[in-house]
Amino acid sequence: MTNNDAFYRLAPFIREYIYTHGWTELRDVQLEACKVIFDTDDHLLLAAGTASGKTEAAFLPVLTQLHEKPSSTIGVLYIGPLKALINDQFLRLDDLLKEVDIPVWHWHGDVSQSHKNRFMKDPRGILQITPESLESMIINRDNEISRIFGDLRFIIIDEVHVFMESDRGRQVLCLLERLSRYFEKEPRRIGLSATLGDYSLAEKWLGSGTKRRVATPKTETSQQKIRLAVEHFYISDPIDSKSKLTISSKDEVKEQNLTTDKYYEYIHSKCKAQKCLIFANNRTEAEQVITNLRQIAKAKSLPDIYHVHHGSISASLREAAEQAMRAQDHPAVTAATVTLELGIDIGHLERVIQLGAPFSVSSFLQRLGRSGRRGSPPEMWFACYEEASMDKGALPAQIPWQLIQTIAIIQLYLEERWIEPIEQKKCPFSLMYHQIMSILITKGELSPAALAQKVLTLSPFKEVSQEDFKELLRHLIKIDHIQLTERKGLIVGLAGEQLVRSFRFYAVFAENVEYTVKDDTSEIGSIINPPPPGERFALAGNTWVVVEIDPKNKIVYSKKVNGRVRTYWSGGGGGIHIKLLQRMRKVLFEEKVYPYLKEKAKERLQIARDFARRTELDKKSIFYAGNNEYYIFPWMGTNEFRTLDRWLRVQCSDVAKIRNIGGLPPYYLTIQSDVSNSEELLQVITNMAEREISPYDLVGEEDAPQLQKYDEFIPHNLLRKAFVTDYLDIRAMKGLIGDWK
Missing domain, CATH: 3.40.50.300 (P-loop containing nucleotide triphosphate hydrolases)
Incomplete structure (x- = not known):
């Protein structure tokens, strides 16, 4: 054709x-x-x-x-x-x-x-x-x-x-x-x-x-030119300790001795008087950057062109941000999470800025693609940072994790056009609970056989056995989410009725209970765990003081004030693929010069590379830190790292005399152990890795993590099976331990 x-x-x-x-x-x-x-x-x-x-x-x-x-x-x-x-x-x-x-x-x-x-x-x-x-x-x-x-x-x-x-x-x-x-x-x-x-x-x-x-048609794709720039900063706490905020008798916040990080000054300079989209990895970061950009603009007597776009912002404010971005010949800057990562038309963007490292190659490509429409090449600037207050004597703090993750993501795409494969869960019991309840509330009474036919024939449950299905039904009857009638049919029970009749039931992802935030005239958005009256929080790129809380209706009445403050939302992130961690390791030891690195990023990477070679990070995985503490750099993906953490706690703690395990998943572990040196710890771990163990050995009978929305209604035995099957990988972990030196 x-x-x-x-x-x-x-x-x-x-x-x-x-x-x-x-x-x-x-x-x-x-x-x-x-x-x-x-x-x-x-x-x-x-x-x-x-x-x-x-x-x-x-x-x-x-x-x-x-x-x-x-x-x-x-x-x-x-x-x-x-x-x-x-x-x-x-x-x-x-x-x-x-x-x-x-x-x-x-x-x-x-x-x-x-x-x-x-x-x-x-x-x-x-x-x-x-x-x-x-x-x-x-x-x-x-x-x-x-x-x-x-x-x-x-x-x-x-x-x-x-x-x-x-x-x-x-x-x-x-x-x-x-x-x-x-x-x-x-x-x-x-x-x-x-x-x-x-x-x-x-x-x-x-x-x-x-x-x-x-x-799947194979279409011709031209090798489109892209513009990338990566810079690095040390950042102090956004609420600087030198900043003093006082509230006058008129409830106005006055600021004294306010300092601004160069990090935010840099971001401001790159989006000043432009149409720019800033991607943050969580809502806290999105609020934080817009609050600081507004502060800088105000100090320089520049117009307020700043917006925030995320799931806790009211629909009217999200729409206002979208309209501002679509408006031609008018500069606008919006900080967003994944809510603007997808294909919403926001007009011609001059630039995308990414705060820190994206979580994946997929996310990087999605965000990069928001710019470069209508003939111009996509353009993305990365602003990577480290906390200036971190303990610079600690070995893991010498590695700029965000910077090397950003480089690894870019290189995986440029070199291989690689994107993370998507793995399907084999035991989605939380979803199965949801569909059981949905079908019963829709169809009314069903025999166990009829319900099984309607549920187990759905493709997401093809790996679930009839025995597991029966065990789930017996448990739901026990907790009164399902009731067995005199005719031996199944209907929704009294406890289940309360849950399925709520509008929150329709979603299978977990939702936090949030409080609606209102000022005198309109709805601003929502927050979790509101502060008490008189205290401040950030939302929609502004600072608010709590006037009154209505706990029954979940409403926070507030008043806009000046100043900067941080509001925390949970969430963000996800699993990091093992290939990305392996490419991060390679970034530290290859001699390659990446043309998209700006001066501070080049300098920081070189310092990290010099340090990595000097400490022989390429030759060792375990390092002694003093005071019976050790650092382990496993270079494993999220599932393998999770397995290693549990394996060390459950299988190795006695032999290796481990008293405490911490760290920053999936980058490194910190271990307190009474072994004499790192070589002995390595020997113990590698010897233990040669033993045959079942993944069930890493999860106790009652140790079943609740990771999905409806996991609280799943029997422990099935939760344990789901965790072992879908979240652990002993074989891959052991293979990687075998490569440790």
């Missing part, structure tokens, strides 16, 4: 849209998508870079088919990971379809009830929804599912890589398979992603529970 052929197979209104928007031709990914959608009956996986036109590639041929043969119900179901992404796609589709009778609907927690009521009166066209809202719809509108989805033709799943690596993605698969049971014809699935390493894993995930083949 030529470009011209594909163009003339599209619906007339789409051809007109292409013409009026100045497109000269279809991109490769759009041409290939047309071939699959028009000429085959396959599922479709579109894996191409950010801003490659994937979304249009999926929708243009799909909308053509929907236009040529209108659906009597929802014809296209679009599932997105973020409300903001759905809102953005809704506006783009609404503009495309304004001349034809294909309605577009969006449905999530921030959508008005009036919009949802209009949808329910005549559910046709396209529905854009989050997994949680789809779960709610299936549970609460079971009798209307056929009326809503009876003529469903296509399911589009955006940001497939985000879903694949979590229980939320497995929830999506469960929902799609449960939906398919309502109608005879199986809808085609289209997956979109910008960062996939192994396509076969994504193809397997996308086609789960179906009989269709998954087609």
Whole structure:
């Protein structure tokens, strides 16, 4: 199919849209998508870079088919990971379809009830929804599912890589398979992603529970030029000890002797008077950088162009940040977490700044791709830092972990185009609990056999045995989350009823109980564990003082004040792949000069390399620190490091005379041991590694970590099995110990 052929197979209104928007031709990914959608009956996986036109590639041929043969119900179901992404796609589709009778609907927690009521009166066209809202719809509108989805033709799943690596993605698969049971014809699935390493894993995930083949077009990708810069800083505490903050009788905060870190001055200089997106690895860091940038701008009498965008910010403030970023010819700076990492249209960015090291190559590529649209190359500046107050006498403190992780991530992509593979969990018992309760509350009383048939046939649970399923059911009956009726059927129990009737039940990821923050006129966002009245906290890039707390309604009434303060949110991060740790080690010992390093980063790396060679970090893994303390540098990924930590505690503590274990996962361990020297400790550990042990030996009978949202309702035996199966790797750990010197 030529470009011209594909163009003339599209619906007339789409051809007109292409013409009026100045497109000269279809991109490769759009041409290939047309071939699959028009000429085959396959599922479709579109894996191409950010801003490659994937979304249009999926929708243009799909909308053509929907236009040529209108659906009597929802014809296209679009599932997105973020409300903001759905809102953005809704506006783009609404503009495309304004001349034809294909309605577009969006449905999530921030959508008005009036919009949802209009949808329910005549559910046709396209529905854009989050997994949680789809779960709610299936549970609460079971009798209307056929009326809503009876003529469903296509399911589009955006940001497939985000879903694949979590229980939320497995929830999506469960929902799609449960939906398919309502109608005879199986809808085609289209997956979109910008960062996939192994396509076969994504193809397997996308086609789960179906009989269709998954087609992944191989599109031509040009070696696009990218601009990278990495700088390094020592940073003191953002609330400097020299800063004195006093509250006057008018509740205004006055600042005296306030100092500003060069780190923040640098960031300010790189985004001053520009359209710039700053990525932070957690909400605390996002708030902190904007508070400091505002402080600097105010001191220099510069305009306030700063915004914050994360999950604890109110919807109105998030939308204000997005609008500011889209506005042409107006500088705007927004600090965000993953909420702006995905494909929301925020216009032309001049620069992306990353605070510290990204967690993965995948995250780096996603964030890099937010810039460089409309012809200009992607541009990303990294600001890596170390705490100036760290004990510089300690050996691990001599290694700039953020800096070398940043370099390793960049090099893995530049050298190999490598992206982390996504591994599926074999024992997702938390999700299984959720789906058991969801199916029972939806269908009412079911026999154990009927419930097993509905649950165990869902693809995420194909590794779960019937015996494990029965054990889970017996436990849920015991704790009254499920009740056995006189007819030997199963229904939701009294304890379970309280949980499943809450709107929080629909999400399979853990949610902290947050307090809504309000000032005199509007909602600002939310925080966890609010400080008492009179104390201050940071939110939305501003500082607030608590006026009053309403614990019953979870509301914090506050007043904006001047000054800087830190508010902490938990979370952030995830597993780090072993290949990234191994590449970090190589960064320390290769002679390679990286052209993207700025002067301070070059200097810091050279100091670290000199130190690593001087201390023979390339030849030894265990070092004596004095006072019976040892440092271990295992260069292991998160799962292997977690296994090593437990193995040392459980299997080696007596033989190696270990009294305490600490450190910074997965970079290094600190061990207090009464052995005579590091050579003896190494000998003990390597000897112990030769023994055959089961991973169950590392997890006690009652030692079952609760890592997922509903793990508290899973029996210890199954939790233990899940942890051993999905979070430990003895074989890999032992292999790496064998390489220690």
